[in-house]
Amino acid sequence: MKRYDTVVVGGGIIGVSLAFELRRRGQSVLVLDRQQPGREASWAAAGTISPAPDHESLGIAALGCESYRLYPEFAAAIEKASGESAGFHPNGAMELFFDPDNESERDRRVEEIQNHDVAAEAISLAEAKVREPAIGSATRATLWIRDEAYLDPRMITHVAIAAALKTGVEMRGNSDVLSVLVERNQCSGVLVADAERNRAGRLEIRTGEKIAAHNAVIAAGWRSGEIGGVESHAPTIPVRGQMVALGKVSGAPRTILRSSLGYMAPREDGRTVVGSTLESGAAEKHTTAAGVQKILNAALTMAPGLASAPILETWAGVRPDSPDHLPIIGPTNVEGLFIATGHYRNGMLLAPVTAKYLAEWITTGKPSAWFEPFSPLRFAAASDAFTAGEGPKKGHF
């Protein structure tokens, strides 16, 4: 039986970027995905690449800045390997404030962003209207963030997949990983469901297929915690987010706009994507009347010229959150078993930093200080029981 250096479970932006980096460092790599790779959170994201932390993401501020610094190099590498454009646009972003006394709030925010070494400045309303004529008359104060980019998550995930494949990564869809295989506290691979649908349309597991590997990395997004042997290291929590895509109109913004109401980002083809909702515990991928109403209200307050835009698409995706809302990245207490998940609202931003430094750690054995605050061991119970050759454990069939 072929033994891979590393099997990566999950073909989202995190898993495929990591697979690409591992392969570039000479490893044999297999990516397994329970569906078609790139069709989960990484397909649903808005695509703002924003190192400026808000009050909820202060814990990843340094990691986010490092990832933003790495982005041009990462985009160039996957473009070179795939022959396709990654569509990374570092054009900046504008934050809008609507209350009459919001200048002091804006100034506090500028200071907060600058304190994290992200280039930002307060700008007058007149200047804001020149930079972004789409902003609405309800705007009372504005700030400009130079260090921010937009991209199309579906496009860059596709390009990262193509780059990984061209570099020699093997990839298998429809491969639902049930559990990690462990022998004498050393990871020996993963167990994939060999399943078929019964007449009622439900999947029935017949047997499991063992895939042998020296290392396994669990990058299965919000479902990571369902995989047998990983639950205590990656107790992921689903958080649904809804999105709306609006068609090209003359009043559409050219840059990212953000406010306390929501955010919007342009696409290369003139569409505007608007989001979002934060619905903890919701994993059903449908939009709701209230969700879409909230998003459209935000859109029309920030950029009223979008009122005539056709609604092209609505969708929902599920973010991988963790109990402390921080990513879960690094080795576990099982030799060769690594986790790369919990990127929550920032997985598109954090893909380059996760892929580069985790690949370095796996291939050299040298720990990365970048991941110290994000260790999977912070969740793992002392009594964590791993047994050799564990069988199917998951409950979602």
Ligand SMILES: Cc1cc2nc3c(=O)[nH]c(=O)nc-3n(C[C@H](O)[C@H](O)[C@H](O)COP(=O)(O)OP(=O)(O)OC[C@H]3O[C@@H](n4cnc5c(N)ncnc54)[C@H](O)[C@@H]3O)c2cc1C
């Ligand atoms: C509405 C919305 C807007 C967002 N906007 C942004 C944004 O603007 N900027 C930003 O940085 N981030 C954003 N995010 C967050 C970002 O999308 C995620 O953090 C990121 O996509 C996570 O990537 P991932 O590879 O970990 O997970 P995923 O993309 O979910 O990939 C995980 C993969 O694992 C597979 N899998 C799951 N279980 C198994 C199993 N048992 N066996 C095999 N395969 C399995 C899945 O099929 C999937 O393909 C947004 C998210 C949402 C939902």
